[in-house]
Amino acid sequence: MNVVVFDLETTGLSPERDAVVEIGAVRVVNGRIEETQKYETLVRPMGESGQPLLIPWRVERIHGISNEMVRHAPTMPEVLPEFLEFVGDSAVVAHNIGFDSGFMRANARRCGLVWQPAAEYCTVQLSRRAFPRERAHNLTVLAERLGLNFAPGGRHRSYGDVQVTAQAYLRLLDMLKVGA
Template sequence: MNVVVFDLETTGFSPERDAIVEIGAMRVRDGRVVEDERFETLVRPVNSLGDPLRIPWRAQQVHGISDAMVRGAPELRDVLPAFLDFVGDSAVVAHNIGFDGGFLRAATGRHGLRWAPRAEHCTMQLSRRAFPGERSHRLDLLAERLGLEFAPGGRHRSLGDVRVTAEAYVRLLERLRVGA
């Protein structure tokens, strides 16, 4: 069970129109979350001409990342190679992998790179298998079901969500193994 758990914060829901404003990732090695092996950065969103993009108010209300916070941050073209190096040939995990993976596929394609991890695992899908009677499998509800807590100010920030997703991944696999 050696994977990289990652999370993105974005300006919206469309990988083609919206931008990544934060990337967080952490390793899970041998069933343990490795806190000191992490990747975390804010990203300054820019358009194809390199002009800054504003973070919509609605997005700021969700993740709390403002234009001022990303003003001095690196651009995605500078961040992506380092993130891809961090992931290496590991399998990856995210909560709702379709969303985050879609953003990474679109972003790497725009920058002449490729997002093709060895395998992609989704804690939302694992939650559906582990808790089939539940209607919602949002990360905050999954955390509550598994007895996990977000650090203060950690919800909807990449590394805060990554920590909980990583712990949830480990516990979900244990739960599904026991029930198998």
Template structure:
């Protein structure tokens, strides 16, 4: 299966009130991660009327993305059409797809675009199927469980999380007996 694995970093947890500050993605083609086909950009978060949203201190502590880092970045209105074109209707994978997919749907609707991947797959749900007796399924725990490592500074940055999520997806599909 060919899929796009993606991850977002945001200013908070609400797709209606908070903004996207980073998008990272990579394609898996014929079961192989294609890092040369990556998508990665910082995003200057804005309100629907174009006003810049500030990145709260608490969010910055999670992902390390500061207001200064996104000051000259394109807005989601500029980035979203390009990212939707990158996805090109392929199935998508994310760790907690409800979160990332919710932000994509809300932003697409806000800007008159359509977020319509062929299907959405969640590595949290796959982890629950592969490890039904385990309680924790966050990406750090899953990476440890599968023997995967984040690149230095990669955890909670979109592309660093995508690299691990892509490898986790392939291993989880193998563990549950589905050819990726």
């Protein structure tokens, strides 16, 4: 098993109108989270025409990433080739993979690149299989169900969410007796 668990923080919900402001990822090899093989960066949000995008205050309240924090960060055209190289030929995992992969596909297309991981796995879908009678499957609820804790200040920051998502992924696979 060799997967990259990743998470994005964004300026909003639309891959076409909004921008990525942070990427976090960690590699899982043979069922072990390899904390030394991680990827983490802030991203300066830019519009399609190259103009800077501002992080709306209501979104900043969620993830805590401010315009000042990303002022000197690299842009997506600088970050994306590096991140794609980190992922390599691995499968990817995310909590609500459709959201994160949608942003990656849109950004790759804008950068003249391709987002085409070997496979995509979703911890929301695994959670629904493991807990079919439960209605809520967001990452906070899933972490509580599995007895996992976020690092202080880690919730709604890419790498903090990735750490919990990676642990949840491994536990859900074990619960479901699934190999990926």
